[in-house]
Amino acid sequence: MKPLPKESGFFVNITYTRVISFWMKSIIEQIVSKQIESIPIIGDYTCTLIKNYNDYKVHGTGVFVRISNLYLLISAAHVLDDFDELFIPLQEGKTLIKPGGEIIINNPKSLREHDDLDIGIVILDDVTVEDIKQNYNFVNENDLQINHKLSYLNSYIVFGYPSSWSKKSMSRNSFHSRPFISFTKSADVKEYSKLNRNEFLNIVVEYNRQETVNFKSKKMSYGPDLFGISGCGLWYSNPEDYKINASPKLVGIMTDWPISNKTKLIATRIDAVTEILRKKGYINFLESDMFSFK
Template sequence: MVDLSEIYEKRHFEHISKAQKYTTKLLIDDGFGYKVYGSAVFVRIKEHHFLLTAAHVIDLRDDLKIPLGSDKLLRPGGLITYSNFEKSRENDPIDIAFMKLDDYTVKELHNHYNFLSEENILTNHTVQDTFYTFLGYPTTFSEYSVSKKSFHSNVFFHYNYPEPLKTYKLLNRDEKRNIIIKYDRKRTVNTRKVKITMGPDLFGMSGCGLWFTNPLEILIPNSEPKLIAIMTDWPIKNKTVVIGTKIDLIVQLICLKFNIENNGI
């Protein structure tokens, strides 16, 4: 008899590995070496290539670098668009930014990363009572070697269930444009030691993707994870959740900005 739960778990971890190839860390030099300042996801819509992240990560910064391997850094080039805010970025419920990458940047990135194709950007998704996974690069998981002039970091992922609607009201969020996922810091997967351990502070994870493994597609070979949202906030008043902006809104803004026909993305 086929054990569907076992197949789902296997496919889920395959998708986590694939999601990592679409994800990067964004680095800054703090005077003592490079450290992770945020995370980002690479996507392709039609013939255009984009970097998606949280707006507060790249607001007023022109010094962010993307690692190409362990010993080379790239300063990405392109046109940046931010979500607007009324009072402060800290109170921005959208908090997203996207960069339309220039040809040189795309060429350099292609040797080290993949771009998620638009058919794996999941819009009009009804949130289900199942696992969703956010994956990025916490600052505490990174290290810069001054002597070797090289940078190393480890990815972190956490999969958990979405929060009920009452949580959205408590955190002043809208379920139509946001998604809130539980973060059980005391029970996270340590991939290096293959056991359940205490999870990290999530600084550096802002801008990472939220991914979904569709239970209806687990028997399809070579299936891809679906991008649901870009994660933007680990709220001070509730450290047991992480908040994201749904990919629907980001796609709409991209299509409006660059006059791209949104035919079912």
């Protein structure tokens, strides 16, 4: 049997397949690289909220946002329910500041644990803003993405601070908190009703605790108990932006790790924040198409 000529479709198909495979691998690597580059940016917007001044107990996480001339601390309402007891660490915990400003918290119809909104906002006063700027940055309003369409690719980043990964060093008089970082995707829409949540208000993402990226060991490991990450951001890194210098978009605030299903994490859409502030007349911002408050 004569060998097939190099010009035959057989060899052309193999070459074409290899080129496509290499090209796809290259794109995926660039997308992942873009997501990893986003992590320190997100970290600069994110703080721990400590409840006990002496023990440095992490009670929740917060995100700093600027809309127009307002400087905001956004978190879950159940975290800010204890606002008077909360502190923000600066300079690795060598300094603790008590945030000041006007607080806006939704009141649930029944128990807080059944609250599908669960959003708290602090309009920070000038003194607090100056202190915060020493260690953190504020998300620009252009990087808030309302009307977000769900993605079933691993395009989301959860970045928060679990209590179990935070501790105070008595010898160095400093506070150290390792962030929980998860690259994840949207859960199937049918999961929303099982969790008593609505797609127009919430975003539900997957949490595979068995295979969590450990950036300290650079390996996959068993994930932490997530107490403490409530109030952190849910960020979206658009895979189509891998070639351009695009910032991650804040699409939600994490509020729940449901007892009924530990493989899911629940966020409230960032639209809730902008709509609350817009309805109260604090900002002139694009109206959400997802819902509105009366």
